[in-house]
Amino acid sequence: MSDLAELAARLCERLRSAGLAVGADRAARFAKAVMLVSPQRTRELYLCALATLTSSPADAQVLASVFATVFDAPDVGAGGAFSAGESTGPSREVRAPTAGSAVDRLATRDFGTLEPAELALLRAAMSEFRLATPLRRSRRKRVSPGGRRADLRETLRVARRTGGEPVRLRRWVSREKPRKLVVLCDISGSMEPYARALLQLLVCAAGGARAEVFTFATRLTRLTRVLQRAPSEALADAGREAPDWSGGTKIGDSLGEFLDTHGARGMARGAVVVVLSDGWETGSPERLGREMARLSRLAYRIVWANPRTASPRFRPSTGGMAAAWPYCDAVVSAHRLDAIEDLLTAIAGCSGRD
Template sequence: MLAELSARLCAALRAEGLPVGADRAARFARSVVAVSPRTADELYWCALATLTADPSDVELLDRVFDRVFGELGVELPSRAASATRTGTDAAPDSSAARTAQQASPPGEREGHREAGRRGDGDGREVRTPTLGAAVERLASRDFAELDPDELASLVEAMRRFRIATPLRRSRRHRAAAAGRQFDMRETLRRARRTGAEPVLLRRRKQRLKPRRLVVLCDISGSMQAHARAMLQLLVSAAGGAEAEVFTFATRLTRLTHVLAADPVTALREAGQAAPDWSGGTRIGESLREFLESHGARGMARSAVVVVISDGWEAGDAALLGEQMARLARLAYRVVWVNPRTAKPGYRPLAGGMAAAWPHCATVVSAHRLDAIGELVEAIAADRK
């Protein structure tokens, strides 16, 4: 019945001059399936969102909608009726309230619509995508307080983040009408069409590409929970899987190939690939190994380097300061993630964090889900 009435509405709108083609009708049908409207008002909002393209179309839609549904006094099937036919449980809505709303006259429905357009509190609520109640509760909790199942439940929320680094000029070029350089090869190639006369000079400019993202993650005992959360973020967030990822505690381990899988598999394989998980911390020696094996050879050059660690150095803090100075000279920006900086009054007065702090462009906490935004912004920021 609902499909027949929806088709009748589209046909009536076309007859009145509204350009409801196959594309709009298909969008309307998809919205009806997704929303499963229980009342004429809910169906109206589906029609308003998919069948109109200009504010001037709204008046025509109102008139035709009221003629097709309001004047005929048609009641839409409720979820409870649909559930009875399909054998599922009915929604816990009041049937009396649904009947009263469905039987409301066109004038009353029009008042609800106008209130909704004005944004009045008495109008129909417009649903917007939000985090679920459980995720909202976990979003304000420190990652160290979450068990593995609670952390895994944040995967979908982490997928909403997009990790993007600043752009840089590459060595490759592309054609551009306003380019600063002349493309002589393309100019001469085009001249073959005009008797070898270069009638039009072709121009080009350098392509832009994202800077490389390199992540060095501390997986020592004091950082175990936050390390898992940060690795899960890299696997889940858009663009995070493109990063070069290393873990360190007492030794350096490259995990880039491991983190290409889904979050659960990636974390399990990361634990197997890094034998020093939950071990001690030798940040300075790990940074020196990274720079000598990968960073100085090109991986860290002009890259955004993110170091995830609480700064508890079991080795020589002076060595850490020296290696951080080398890294800062090579990298575009160095972002340090230290969950302990979220504590009020935190100051890096001693140890590894004191040695590393002067060489960091930004220090963020990213200790819980609702604090990850500052890390994403720090990665995307340009160097000042």
């Protein structure tokens, strides 16, 4: 096995086959532990697994048996777990590079091919990205010597210190603040791994853009509050909050619901709106086109992230993508880590509608 990410995924798969309940949450915790510890020896890797993948002596027995088989480590097989003071003899080295090199390899892997444990390894890399939207003028103002407009009220207030004589003319400029970011994320079956990757990016990335996040498949679900928690908790809770996770796709209906309940009331006005979807529309493409036209009249900029566009054979000639394409300011793939920069650049782009 070539790297720690593959080791983590393979071990979790073997444990599930052996009857151990290793869900996405446990697999993510194990991957995070491997990333932090960067184990160089079998014992260290085993202890990471023991701490994150088991919750009872019975679980530890299953882990010990599977671990001994996978890594040819008989010293953890018969008795179960290592004890704190137990001597195990010389520990064998784990034949894998550090977590950093694992992330480098995963950077070119399509999100659709990653196991949950591998996706979790990308969190540290995603925290290095900066998520920012273009600035817009605020109604609030601030005093500035270089301002073009005179602030008479402030000038008169300061003049009290000089006997009422306005010795210095005070000027002001408008404050600037980041535009709102709204993310509409398709969580149908074909888009599930890409949705998890983008939601993880929103949780991990640095920057001043606080996103309003909605997921959709057959209906719309707001996840903004859920995603303000820690990454591992947020993604687990997101799955529970969105009842149609991995369902069908009605993009036009969901977009219409967003505009009727949130967007037209101000959330989408002047915002950067990101739609993550492969464009497979089980509803009416004509409805999607009408709702995209409504959205384009409200939003400052519309960015569509479609992993299918990574293929050189992709053409937006039919269905939902054909209906949506004329209203998009940018279309990117965002299908793997080294393509995320295109998405961030599109979000930060300054060309849009006022």
